[in-house]
Amino acid sequence: AQAQQTVKIGLILPLTGPFTAIGRQVEMGARLYMQQKGNTVAGQTIELVVKDDGSVADTTKRIAQDLIVNEKVNVLAGFGLTPLALATAPLATQAKVPQVVMAAGTATITEASPFIVRTSFTLPQATEPMGDWAFKNGIKKVVTLVSDYGPGIDSEKAFSGVFTKAGGQVENLRVPLANPDFSPFLQKVADAKPDALFVFVPAGQGAQFMKQFVERGFDKSGIKLIGPGDVTDDEVLNNMGDVALGAITTHHYSVAHDSPENKAFVEAFKRASNGTRPNFMAVGGYDGMHLIYEGLKKTNGQGGQALIDAMKGMSWTSPRGPVSIDPQTRDIIQNIYVRKVERVNGELYNVEFATIPNVKDPVKAAK
Template identity: 50%
Template sequence: MKRIVTRIAATAAVVLMGTGAGLAQDTVKVGLVGEMSGPFAQFGEQFLGGLKAYQAINGTEAGGKTVEVIIKDVGGPNPDVAKRLAQELIVRDKVDVLTGFGFTPNAAAVAPIATEAKVPMVIMNAAAEGLTQASDYMVRVSFSLPSLVPPMAEWLVEQGHKKAYLIVGDYRPGHDVEKAFLEAFPAAGGEVVGNVRTPLMTVDFAPYMQKVKDTQPDAIFAFVNAGDVMASFLKAYREKGLDEDEIVMAGTGDITFEPSMPAVGDAAEGIVTSYNYSMMHDSELNKRFVEEFHKAAGADVDPSIMGVGGYDAMALIYAALEKTGGDTDGTALVEAMKGMEWESPRGPISIDPETRDIVQNIYLRKVEQVGDKFGNVEFETIEPSQQ
């Protein structure tokens, strides 16, 4: 696999490097481990779009120092590669903060390295339950997948869809979702009539959809990865005629990933999901974020929760640097991050000081056509006090 290494820096940082003026003293280095190539390249595209949108709005300095981002391509769920890249970033590039991490296995593999080096790890996406327990230096600005499940389980039952078939990707986050739904759906008054784990990167969902069709539940609840996987999943749902059988499709927001919506078209229409962000979120900050994201990533690339993860990772790093006065000591930065509160394009968020995990709203969304594109339109908000 070819590894891509890219550096993003403000013009001021380039001048500083060009004149040889105190790079180590005046620059904070952030190492991003992301999926920049292969079937999950959209993840890295989202991280970069969000990161650049934040810097476009807020500049490239924090705590009196220029923030330089060094990007390394992990390609996909590759824990061994993630470990090697993190070690390179810490030992050779001498980064002050690690970030990125689209997949839980990658983040978990790097956690011991961050702990040993005392380098903060700000998670942009990896969403397994309790992930931040893997290192005292890990802080998460994405979400925990199991938290998304109860609101949707309850909504399905309230709508009269009391028999559900469960489909999840076969890795730790999928197992977390499976466990949460097997608990939450019966507790809400529903019955799980079948469930299956699918290979992480499969794009052949026809056999699974045929099994669902034969079972005839009221609804499917699904978690599969975004990108090409999600697009193939929804196409198989339509091609097998499950919508014609009035089998409702619902799940976590991964199955209606905004950047993949053009490839899916109206196959996503009407699907209901629970998630922590939609590009349709109604706030002035989100409108500005979407505008800057499109400038950074391209007008045809829409932001998703991963794009917001890129934005909020930088927001947290900047705020911590301001709080420490530019001190890049890892322990000091993590302490500064604990309890931090700010306004995100997704709404108000904060970092729990005990778990170092994010506290945020959950939104129920329905895919509708808005203008010339399909998007996730929020119709209900579940605040942290209701979760």
């Protein structure tokens, strides 16, 4: 028998600090995949090296450099926030190491290196359908409130573009990403009296937003809550209470997605994590590992350019539904679902009620 070699995957995530929830979900998703499929692929042993960047971009970059030079990793993966993915991109290019972005969502990320491939989503991809849905459902005036960095600005522009083109009226507000106080912004929303408030905050921050939303009496204001699905992410949603009921969001994953693949995924995830619900970040990690495993099968264990090329055009059935990697952009093509928060068997869920199939990132599709 041939001696086995090792393929090393460096998984860099925020596992301390304010964005720990994102890192934990991605890590648990990745580990679940390995637990289910084993650690041998194409005759090679897969070794996962997990590192915490505390969501500081300079740290992500330093860790990536160390993993490339000293650990000789074959793949870099993770990237919980946009600045962390962007800081690493030049290293992936220089070392010709595939960088699998499992979480971050700013559209331009895949253009930062030809070695980047993404299994999460892009904000414009998830958000444009919200602009359509809102106008067609009688919403004429909207205030947008987004975290003031890449993905927030992407979602603001995607929504505002589609919604105003349809004939809607929009006012844009931005809130700092770190330790946000939503109160002064919510006062402006109350004064503007829109039909709906559109919100993007990163996964995990929805809980803090919703607390201030209730404190300001918005649950009784008649102003609808809409946005991409990050604000009602499946991990924090169940603790939000009745205030979240009726929120309409568009996104690529709901824990309530009705498919045999998702039922099996959710059950296994909860079993492996003391009952924690997976959210869209967990699915990004799980699918990212799938892409690496299937890519390695195609290259017979080879990494570098061959592995990136093998990943292009790959398609599979994810817990979220059918997905593929766009061979031109290395971004994921996937269904976007329109969902409404409902109480089902005593728990809050984003219940999908419409599907826009096979959505590409619209920013790159327009180029």
